[in-house]
Amino acid sequence: MMTFQTLDDLDDGQRVLVRLDLNSPVEDGTVQDNRRFDRHAETISELVDRGFEIAVLAHQGRPGRNDFVSLSQHADILAEHIDHDVDFVDETYGPQAIHDIADLDSGDVLVLENTRMCDDELPEEDPEVKSQTEFVQTLKDEFDAYINDAYSAAHRSHASLVGFPLVMDAYAGRVMETEYEANTAIAEKEFDGQVTMVVGGTKATDVIDVMTHLDEKVDDFLLGGIAGELFLRAAGYPVGYDIDDANLYDEQWEQNSEKIESMLEDHRDQITLAVDLAYEDDDGDRAEQAVDDIEEKTVSYLDVGSETVMEYSPIIRDSEAVFVKGALGMFEDERFSVGTAGVLEAIADTDCFSVVGGGDTSRAIEMYGMEEDEFGHVSIAGGAYIRALTGAQLVGVEVLQR
Ligand SMILES: Nc1ncnc2c1ncn2[C@@H]1O[C@H](COP(=O)(O)OP(=O)(O)OP(=O)(O)O)[C@@H](O)[C@H]1O
Numbered sequence: 001m002m003t004f005q006t007l008d009d010l011d012d013g014q015r016v017l018v019r020l021d022l023n024s025p026v027e028d029g030t031v032q033d034n035r036r037f038d039r040h041a042e043t044i045s046e047l048v049d050r051g052f053e054i055a056v057l058a059h060q061g062r063p064g065r066n067d068f069v070s071l072s073q074h075a076d077i078l079a080e081h082i083d084h085d086v087d088f089v090d091e092t093y094g095p096q097a098i099h100d101i102a103d104l105d106s107g108d109v110l111v112l113e114n115t116r117m118c119d120d121e122l123p124e125e126d127p128e129v130k131s132q133t134e135f136v137q138t139l140k141d142e143f144d145a146y147i148n149d150a151y152s153a154a155h156r157s158h159a160s161l162v163g164f165p166l167v168m169d170a171y172a173g174r175v176m177e178t179e180y181e182a183n184t185a186i187a188e189k190e191f192d193g194q195v196t197m198v199v200g201g202t203k204a205t206d207v208i209d210v211m212t213h214l215d216e217k218v219d220d221f222l223l224g225g226i227a228g229e230l231f232l233r234a235a236g237y238p239v240g241y242d243i244d245d246a247n248l249y250d251e252q253w254e255q256n257s258e259k260i261e262s263m264l265e266d267h268r269d270q271i272t273l274a275v276d277l278a279y280e281d282d283d284g285d286r287a288e289q290a291v292d293d294i295e296e297k298t299v300s301y302l303d304v305g306s307e308t309v310m311e312y313s314p315i316i317r318d319s320e321a322v323f324v325k326g327a328l329g330m331f332e333d334e335r336f337s338v339g340t341a342g343v344l345e346a347i348a349d350t351d352c353f354s355v356v357g358g359g360d361t362s363r364a365i366e367m368y369g370m371e372e373d374e375f376g377h378v379s380i381a382g383g384a385y386i387r388a389l390t391g392a393q394l395v396g397v398e399v400l401q402r
């Protein structure tokens with residue numbers, strides 16, 4: 001149940017410190033525009049329209065990685081999205097930052113430097129400890145309120161996410177509100193009809209954790225991806241192991257085979273497995289093979305087959321709610337997008353309640369020409385989405401609810 005204060009509880013025109021999640025892919029030093037800017041632009045535009053003086057905190061990458069860059073490009077991208085000037089200062093809480101914050105007028109937006117460039121931000125520590133850092137203690141006096149809009153980073157106990165709510169009046173932004181509501185819906189909401197979950201992707205542990213936590217909520221799990229192939233292996237099919245030098249299956253199998261086998265045994269009626277799989281033939285084209293016809297795995301399977309999509313689609317059509325975690329195939333290559341795109345199209349064609357999550361999977365929506373508004377909610381969260389689906393509390397949400 002949501003119990004935090006929202007922007008509806010905040011009086012207009014105040015000085016606010018707003019935490020966004022603008023963490024983005026970076027290619028050759030260039031920050032790539034993405035759905036996170038779209039979403040947070042709505043919160044910032046509302047604050048601008050309501051005459052707030054706005055400073056933005058956000059992170060990008062991690063020290064030591066290529067994507068650990070300044071937020072100056074993010075400020076420009078955000079400005080395009082809100083069609084309004086956005087200033088940038090290359091400090092988080094130094095004298096220049098404090099000067100620029102003091103200069104803010106009604107409707108001004110100032111992006112502060114990457115929070116992870118500040119020593120106090122990163123080590124994961126208790127919120128109490130984070131609230132006493134110089135970073136938090138310096139900035140808290142410059143503002144009337146703190147707004148956290150960064151649901152997708154709320155699983156991290158970092159200063160900018162958990163420190164401020166302990167020492168300031170704190171509110172959830174619009175993205176925080178909608179993400180929280182959609183991503184906890186599967187656990188919190190009661191649905192009258194069938195609840196279906198599409199699970200795929202590359203990480204067997206994520207899939208097992210989600211299925212274990214939600215086995216009483218979900219009527220039908222439709223499997224695909226590398227995780228789905230491991231379940232087929234547990235069901236006795238000669239797939240789900242590595243061939244050539246690949247390292248996708250065997251290690252995961254060693255670590256998870258017992259859990260997968262008992263999951264399959266205990267929940268056979270709830271689990272639907274692929275009936276055919278797709279691979280690249282000698283001419284470089286997509287080819288498909290029924291799982292019953294596979295005698296030995298000699299090719300890499302990169303998608304579920306068309307028959308599988310035909311079996312999964314009516315189940316989706318008959319569902320009251322559908323949740324998606326992970327892709328059914330390597331959809332980035334159009335030849336192997338049939339499973340993921342097919343299932344997403346089936347969801348888009350119904351008026352069921354739906355949530356599509358996982359940073360990678362939700363990218364398939366725009367890649368294959370679907371509109372976001374054909375889905376109930378497309379999450380911008382990766383790690384936080386998985387945690388929500390496995391029942392874990394997000395520390396950044398907990399501190400807002402105090
Ligand atoms: N059979 C397959 N062979 C190789 N790759 C696959 C296969 N099936 C799915 N994938 C890959 O799985 C990826 C998605 O997996 P992942 O588990 O990371 O899902 P996600 O939840 O969308 O993303 P994230 O965890 O990053 O938020 C896709 O990029 C896709 O290419």
Ligand SMILES: O=C(O)[C@H](O)COP(=O)(O)O
Nearest residue numbers: 021023152153156382383
């Ligand atoms: O991109 C994300 O999923 C969040 O911003 C969290 O980033 P992190 O995994 O680098 O902490």
